[in-house]
Amino acid sequence: xxxxxxxxxxxxxxxxxxxxxxxxxxxxxxxxxxxxxxxxxxxxxxxxxxxxxxxxxxxxxxxxxxxxxxxxxxxxxxxxxxxxxxxxxxxxxxxxxxxxxxxxxxxxxxxxxxxxxxxxxxxxxxxxxxxxxxxxxxxxxxxxxxxxxxxxxxxxxxxxxxxxxxxxxxxxxxxxxxxxxxxxxxxxxxxxxxxxxxxxxxxxxxxxxxxxxxxxxxxxxxxxxxxxxxxxxxxxxxxxxxxxxxxxxxxxxxxxxxxxxxxxxxxxxxxxxxxxxxxxxxxx
Amino acid sequence: xxxxxxxxxxxxxxxxxxxxxxxxxxxxxxxxxxxxxxxxxxxxxxxxxxxxxxxxxxxxxxxxxxxxxxxxxxxxxxxxxxxxxxxxxxxxxxxxxxxxxxxxxxxxxxxxxxxxxxxxxxxxxxxxxxxxxxxxxxxxxxxxxxxxxxxxxxxxxxxxxxxxxxxxxxxxxxxxxxxxxxxxxxxxxxxxxxxxxxxxxxxxxxxxxxxxxxxxxxxxxxxxxxxxxxxxxxxxxxxxxxxxxxxxxxxxxxxxxxxxxxxxxxxxxxxxxxxxxxxxxxxxxxxxxxxxxxxxxxxxxxxxxxxxxxxxxxxxxxxxxxxxxxxxxxxxxxxxxxxxxxxxxxxxxxxxxxxxxxxxxxxxxx
Numbered sequence: 001x002x003x004x005x006x007x008x009x010x011x012x013x014x015x016x017x018x019x020x021x022x023x024x025x026x027x028x029x030x031x032x033x034x035x036x037x038x039x040x041x042x043x044x045x046x047x048x049x050x051x052x053x054x055x056x057x058x059x060x061x062x063x064x065x066x067x068x069x070x071x072x073x074x075x076x077x078x079x080x081x082x083x084x085x086x087x088x089x090x091x092x093x094x095x096x097x098x099x100x101x102x103x104x105x106x107x108x109x110x111x112x113x114x115x116x117x118x119x120x121x122x123x124x125x126x127x128x129x130x131x132x133x134x135x136x137x138x139x140x141x142x143x144x145x146x147x148x149x150x151x152x153x154x155x156x157x158x159x160x161x162x163x164x165x166x167x168x169x170x171x172x173x174x175x176x177x178x179x180x181x182x183x184x185x186x187x188x189x190x191x192x193x194x195x196x197x198x199x200x201x202x203x204x205x206x207x208x209x210x211x212x213x214x215x216x217x218x219x220x221x222x223x224x225x226x227x228x229x230x231x232x233x234x235x236x237x238x239x240x241x242x243x244x245x246x247x248x249x250x251x252x253x254x255x256x257x258x259x260x261x262x263x264x265x266x267x268x269x270x271x272x273x274x275x276x277x278x279x280x281x282x283x284x
Numbered sequence: 285x286x287x288x289x290x291x292x293x294x295x296x297x298x299x300x301x302x303x304x305x306x307x308x309x310x311x312x313x314x315x316x317x318x319x320x321x322x323x324x325x326x327x328x329x330x331x332x333x334x335x336x337x338x339x340x341x342x343x344x345x346x347x348x349x350x351x352x353x354x355x356x357x358x359x360x361x362x363x364x365x366x367x368x369x370x371x372x373x374x375x376x377x378x379x380x381x382x383x384x385x386x387x388x389x390x391x392x393x394x395x396x397x398x399x400x401x402x403x404x405x406x407x408x409x410x411x412x413x414x415x416x417x418x419x420x421x422x423x424x425x426x427x428x429x430x431x432x433x434x435x436x437x438x439x440x441x442x443x444x445x446x447x448x449x450x451x452x453x454x455x456x457x458x459x460x461x462x463x464x465x466x467x468x469x470x471x472x473x474x475x476x477x478x479x480x481x482x483x484x485x486x487x488x489x490x491x492x493x494x495x496x497x498x499x500x501x502x503x504x505x506x507x508x509x510x511x512x513x514x515x516x517x518x519x520x521x522x523x524x525x526x527x528x529x530x531x532x533x534x535x536x537x538x539x540x541x542x543x544x545x546x547x548x549x550x551x552x553x554x555x556x557x558x559x560x561x562x563x564x565x566x567x568x569x570x571x572x573x574x575x576x577x578x579x580x581x582x583x584x585x586x587x588x589x590x591x592x593x594x595x596x597x598x599x600x601x602x603x604x605x606x607x608x609x610x611x612x613x614x615x616x617x618x619x620x621x622x623x624x625x626x627x628x629x630x631x632x633x634x635x636x637x638x639x640x641x642x643x644x645x646x647x648x649x650x
Contacts, residue, residue, distance in 0.1 A: 182369070
C-alpha cells in the first residue's frame with residue numbers, strides 16, 4: 001500500500017513537473033511577452049503595455065480571428081455531419097467488420113499529415129486528378145479553381161481531422177445501451193424522436209469531445225492553410241507563425257496566442273455551463 | 285374476446301430454430317405467463333408481439349389485425365424490459381411522459397393528470413424529479429411499469445421484470461403487479477423462468493420448452509395435471525415412476541403394476557394392458573411412516589432414509605426405496621399431533637400416498 005502510494009505520488013509529480021516546465025511556464029512567458037514592447041524580446045514587466053492587444057483589435061488582424069473561427073466552426077460541423085453517421089453505422093457492425101473499418105480510419109495516420117496535404121494539391125489543382133475526372137465525365141466544362149481557396153483549406157482540415165471526430169463518437173455510441181433505443185421505439189417514438197430525444201443526448205459527450213478535438217487543431221494548424229490556401233488564406237495559426245518567425249514581432253505573436261487561448265477557454269466554459277443548465281430536459 | 289392471437293408462428297435466427305409453430309390466444313384482461321427454462325424462446329415470443337423482431341412464418345394478430353411487418357411504435361403494446369431500460373438522462377417524470385409526448389394525442393393538462401395518477405398508483409409521487417440512477421432497484425422497476433402503462437396499452441409485455449430484485453422485494457412487486465393489473469384491467473403477458481412466480485400471479489400459464497408450447501392452463505391445471513414429463517418436472521418437484529398397465533377398470537381407474545404392487549390410479553387417457561406408463565406423485569402427497577407407526581404395510585413401499593432436509597415449514601425426507609434403489613422425496617408439514625419428523629439417516633421407513641393422487645402419463649423415451 002505504502003509502495004503503491006509512493007508510486008502514485010511519483011507518477012503524478014513527474015507529470016505535473018513536466019507540464020509545469022514545458023506547458024505552464026511557456027504559457028506564462030507568452031502572456032508576459034504579450035504585454036511587453038516590440039523592442040524587448042525577453043519577457044520583462046518593466047515596460048508593461050497593452051499596445052499589442054489594442055493593435056489587434058483595431059486592425060485587420062481581428063478579421064483573421066473571425067475567419068479562423070468561421071473556418072474551424074465549419075470544419076467541426078462538417079466532421080460531425082460526416083463522422084457521426086459513419087460512427088453510428090460502424091458501432092452497430094459485428095466486431096470483425098468493425099475492427100477493419102476502424103483500421104481504415106486510422107491508416108492515414110501512418111503517413112505524415114504534411115505529405116498527405118501535399119497529395120491533396122495534386123488532386124485539387126487546376127489540372128489535377130479531380131478536375132480531370134469531372135471534365136472527362138462531362139460534369140463540368142471548365143476546371144474548378146478549388147486549390148488556394150477557403151474551400152481547399154476546409155477540405156484539407158476536414159480530411160486531416162475527421163478521425164478525431166469519429167473515434168470519440170464511436171466509443172460513445174458503442175457504450176450506448178441499444179435497449180434504450182428499443183424501449184423508445186416500443187413506447188411509440190419514431191426514428192426521428194428516438195434520435196433527437198434518446199440517441200443524441202446520450203452520445204453528446206462523444207460529440208463534445210470530438211468537436212473539441214477537431215475545433216482546437218482547426219484553429220491553430222498552420223501548414224494546411226499554408227499549403228492548400230496559398231498566400232491568400234491567412235488563419236490564426238499562420239498569423240502567429242508569421243509574427244514569431246518572419247516578422248520577429250514576438251509580443252504581437254504572443255498577444256494573438258493569448259487571445260486564442262482565451263477564446264478556447266471561453267468556449268469550453270460555455271459548453272460546461274450549457275451541460276449544467278441542461279439538466280432539465282423537458283420537451284413538449 | 286382475444287386481444288392477441290398467434291397462428292403458426294415460427295422463428296429462427298441463423299438457421300437455428302427458436303420457435304416452432306406457436307399457436308396461442310390471449311384473452312382480454314387476463315394475466316398470462318410464459319413460463320419456461322432460459323432459451324426456450326419465451327423472450328423471443330414477446331419480441332415478436334412487440335415488434336422488436338419479425339417471425340419467419342405465421343401470423344400475429346392484435347385486436348384481430350395482422351401486425352406482422354408493423355414497426356413497434358405502431359403497435360398498441362408496450363414492454364417492460366428486464367433491464368428496465370429507463371432513459372438515464374431524463375427524470376422520472378420525463379421517463380413516464382415519454383410515450384404520451386411521442387403520441388401527441390393528449391393535451392398538456394390531461395397528460396399531467398394522467399402522469400400524476402400513475403405516479404400515485406405506483407407510489408412514486410415523491411421521486412418525480414429524480415434521475416433513474418438515484419432510485420433503488422424496486423423504484424426503477426416501478427418507473428418502468430409506470431412508463432409503459434401510462435399510455436394505456438392494449439397489452440403490457442413484461443420480460444422477466446422481477447428477476448434482478450432480491451427475494452423480499454420480488455414478493456412485494458409480485459403483489460403490486462397483480463394489484464395494478466386488476467386495477468387497470470390491462471392484459472399482461474408476463475415472462476418468467478420462476479415457476480413459483482408463475483403459479484402465484486397468473487390467470488393462465490403457458491409452459492414452454494425448446495421453442496414449443498408444452499401446455500396451456502390455469503396454475504392449478506398445470507400443477508395438478510401436467511400434460512408431459514417436461515411440464516411436471518419444470519413446475520414443482522415431482523417423483524416419477526415407471527409402471528406397466530394391468531387393466532383399465534370401469535370407474536376411470538387404471539390398474540398398474542408399480543414396483544411389483546398392483547395399484548389403482550386416477551387416469552384421464554385410455555391405456556392398453558401391458559403398456560408402459562409414467563406415474564407421477566408430488567412430494568407433498570407422499571407420507572413417510574416410521575416402523576412403529578405401521579401395522580398394515582400392504583400398500584406401502586419399504587425404504588431407508590437417505591437425507592432429511594429441514595426447510596422451516598416442511599421437512600423434505602429423501603428415501604431410497606428397497607424395491608428399485610431409486611429415491612423418492614416426501615415433503616412433510618409440521619403437525620401438532622405428529623412429532624415423528626425427526627428421521628435418522630439409514631432408518632428403515634415405509635412410504636405411501638393416497639391412491640388416486642398420482643398423475644399417469646404415456647411413456648416417453650428420453
